[in-house]
Amino acid sequence: MKALVKTKAQVGLELKEVPIPEPGPDDVCIHIMKSSICGTDLHIYDWDDWASANINIPLTIGHEYVGIIDKVGSNVSDYSPGDLVSGEGHIVCGRCRNCLAGRRHLCNKTLGVGIDRPGAFAEYLAIPVDNVWNCDRKIPLEILTCFDPLGNATHAALSFNVIGEDVLITGAGPIGLMAASIVRHAGARHVVVTDPNPYRLALAEKMDVTMAINPLQQDLIEIMDYLDMKEGFDVGLEMSGNPKALDSMLKHMSHGGKIALLGLLPETTVTDWNKVIFHGLTIKGIYGREMFETWYKMTTMLQSGLDISQVVTHQISYKDFTDGFELMRSGQCGKVVLDWEQM
Numbered sequence: 537m538k539a540l541v542k543t544k545a546q547v548g549l550e551l552k553e554v555p556i557p558e559p560g561p562d563d564v565c566i567h568i569m570k571s572s573i574c575g576t577d578l579h580i581y582d583w584d585d586w587a588s589a590n591i592n593i594p595l596t597i598g599h600e601y602v603g604i605i606d607k608v609g610s611n612v613s614d615y616s617p618g619d620l621v622s623g624e625g626h627i628v629c630g631r632c633r634n635c636l637a638g639r640r641h642l643c644n645k646t647l648g649v650g651i652d653r654p655g656a657f658a659e660y661l662a663i664p665v666d667n668v669w670n671c672d673r674k675i676p677l678e679i680l681t682c683f684d685p686l687g688n689a690t691h692a693a694l695s696f697n698v699i700g701e702d703v704l705i706t707g708a709g710p711i712g713l714m715a716a717s718i719v720r721h722a723g724a725r726h727v728v729v730t731d732p733n734p735y736r737l738a739l740a741e742k743m744d745v746t747m748a749i750n751p752l753q754q755d756l757i758e759i760m761d762y763l764d765m766k767e768g769f770d771v772g773l774e775m776s777g778n779p780k781a782l783d784s785m786l787k788h789m790s791h792g793g794k795i796a797l798l799g800l801l802p803e804t805t806v807t808d809w810n811k812v813i814f815h816g817l818t819i820k821g822i823y824g825r826e827m828f829e830t831w832y833k834m835t836t837m838l839q840s841g842l843d844i845s846q847v848v849t850h851q852i853s854y855k856d857f858t859d860g861f862e863l864m865r866s867g868q869c870g871k872v873v874l875d876w877e878q879m
């Protein structure tokens with residue numbers, strides 16, 4: 537089969553012929569229809585410090601996908617060839633305290649598809665049946681392939697009650713944009729998105745946000761005044777990984793505000809902890825998706841009117857993967873989807 541493989545400790549990926557994976561007794565083998573490029577994949581493509589410290593080459597990468605089950609292992613009885621599925625990219629141990637308590641997203645032995653084991657930028661992928669999500673065929677394939685990042689957005693956006701609340705989202709990458717749609721869908725009053733990238737601000741404008749602003753040009757205090765907000769934002773979703781964005785968020789939260797942190801911050805980030813203390817802020821780290829409550833919620837929200845179609849800005853053949861990664865690097869895109877069925 538064809539696969540995008542990290543073969544060398546340098547920038548790039550190689551389109552290679554590799555063996556089709558054989559599912560183990562508790563696995564399914566999925567024929568990939570579409571996959572999408574994540575920021576993590578770009579780190580691996582670019583072979584930055586994180587990638588060189590965490591990735592063993594050679595490795596087929598990718599963890600966002602949708603496809604059709606091709607084969608099932610001998611112990612699998614509840615899925616069959618032909619089922620339309622996506623899958624949770626975190627493989628958990630099933631035996632630690634959190635796993636046994638049903639908090640599988642908090643497993644401390646999590647392994648990542650396309651990070652610690654072969655991934656989904658390939659014609660076939662084998663994963664444990666416990667990681668499979670049965671897809672609603674009424675949802676378009678280019679949306680189903682985004683269930684992994686949509687799940688990150690859903691996990692963050694539904695961490696706190698947003699009904700009637702004012703929400704600040706820093707970072708209008710795909711996950712920030714999806715989160716904006718979700719909090720709107722969930723009944724937020726004002727949804728303000730900040731990003732210095734004009735392309736992404738224009739995308740945010742299409743997603744029914746209250747205001748999408750460039751923080752280098754506009755002050756949040758003026759925006760709050762314009763929106764007749766009295767005390768600051770009730771909920772903050774930090775999706776940029778930019779220390780200045782986090783700093784600005786801490787300054788503009790109401791007392792008792794709730795913050796979800798998803799963007800990975802540099803180690804050197806300095807935070808005004810006294811603001812967190814004196815203002816009684818709650819901060820929650822978001823990693824991955826709750827298994828599988830998040831998957832259930834994103835499916836039912838899409839079934840009840842959540843629209844994230846504007847986030848998928850590019851659909852290209854897997855053969856043009858280099859163009860896809862260049863687009864990701866340029867920031868002139870939302871989600872980039874690779875089609876594995878275009879010959």
Ligand SMILES: [Zn+2]
Nearest residue numbers: 629632635643
């Ligand atoms: Zn575990």
